[in-house]
Amino acid sequence: MKIWPPMTFFLRSERIRRLSKEGFWIVLGQAMAVVGSLVGIRLLTELLGPAAYGELALGMTVATLVNQTVLGPLGNGVTRFYAPAVEHGDLGGYLNVVRQLVLSATGVIVLMILLTIAGLMIAGRTEWIAIATAALIFAILSGNNSILSGIQNAARQRSIVALHQGMDSWARFLVAAGLMLWLGATSTVAMIGYAIAAILVLASQYAFFRKIAHQDSVVVTQRGWHEQILKYSWPFGTWGIFCWAQSASDRWALELFATTQEVGLYAVLFQVGYYPTSMATGMAMQFFAPIFYQRAGDASDSRRNANVNSLNWRLTGLALGVTGAAFLVAFLYHTQIFQVFVAKEYGTVSYLLPWMLLAGGVFARP
Incomplete structure (x- = not known):
């Protein structure tokens, strides 16, 4: 059927408005998360010295291991097959399989x-049991949050995802800071605060997620979702081990060959320089991932796949250009940036900020 030019213009305008609205919510959510994290860094560095902050950073590597090898890869598979499940009218079967996989993980x-716990007791490092346990509990909660966000993002419920991205960042640091003011400023108390904040976010996430679950509560036919999700996820989990080793090795190398205080200084540098860059890239991928998946479909059409690859390369070029501009700004104003976002005790490493920004932009490109 022929579509008249006015109708074509109308359809394009509607699409542009819809994508603009989605883009607004993604930018808002990521901006709230970045601002919350930067405010949180200021709060925690005022309460924790570099050594305690280093302990917290080492504890977070434990949580990162879980998310890189178990819940993170599973979340990728869950997000990937939401659109095909909707296309096949089997959202109920898909969600049933997701529930089983999350419980198993x-x-x-x-x-x-x-x-x-058993390993630390045998090794005689009982002082690490509390923070390691809190970190693993935090990993379970934050991983479940990420999976729910992935489903909601795949469903293109951008406002809900944005709300919880901002809420997660602000709640984590505010609860941790409040708990430290009450119980004492230690790395273990801060990690417990992270876990409590994750519980609050998870409760809110689940309340919104129930609306998706009720869209199709009847299991039509579980069209091999279990096998498809696992097949898609396992490479992420396998390579996640190496990604974790790469991302955590810097902190543990400093712990082994320098001091925990050096770990804390490095962690602050990483959070101020690397994290915002990776978040900016994540913002772009969060917006385009559902579009990529919808355009690719079941990935059997070579023309659709080529279209997705072309768009991805254009995004890569844009990300590298923005990274170069950020490097120049940080090179000129690193001292002033640290004075705003980090406690004075950590200012000795500000000169390394532009190089951390550059590393983050190159590594985290889409």
Whole structure:
């Protein structure tokens, strides 16, 4: 059927308005998360010295391990197959499989907690048991949050995703700071605060997620979702081990060959320089990932795949250009940036900020 030019213009205008609205919510959510994190860094560095901040950073590597190898890869698979499940009218079967997989993954992490406690007791490092346990519990909660956000993002419920991205960042640091003021400023108390904040965000996430679950509560036919999700996820989990080793090795190398205080200084530099850059890239990918998946479909059409690859390369070029501009700004104003976002005690490493920004932009490109 022929579509008249006015109708074509109308359809394009509607599409532009819809994408603009989605883009607004993504930018808002990521901006809230970045601002919350930067405010949080200022709060925590005022309360924790570099050594305690280094302990917190080492504890977070434990949580990162879980998310890189278990819940993170599973979340990628879950997000990938939401659109095909909707296309096949089997949202109920898909969600049923997701529930089973998440429960199984959580069971694996609980076993990891028990093994970690036993290993630390055998090694005589009982002082690490509390923070390691809190970090693994935080990993379970934040990983479940990420999976729910992935489904909601795939459903293009951008406002809900934006709300919880901002809420997660602000709640984590505010709850941790409040708990430290009440119980004492230690790395373990801060990690417990992270876990409590994750519980609050998860409760809110689940309340919104129920609306998606009720769209199709009847299991039509579980069209092999279990196998498809696992097949898609396992490469992420396998390579996630190496990604985690790469991302955590810097902190543990400083712990082994320098001091925990050096770990804390490096962690602040990483959060101020690397994190905002990776968040900016994540903002772009959060916007385009559902569009990529919808355009690719089941990835059987070579023309659709080529279109997606072309768009991805254009995004890569744009990301590298923005990274270069950010490097120049940080090179000129690194001292002033640290004075705003970090406690004075950490200012000695500000000169390394532009190089951390550059590393973050190159590594985190789409």
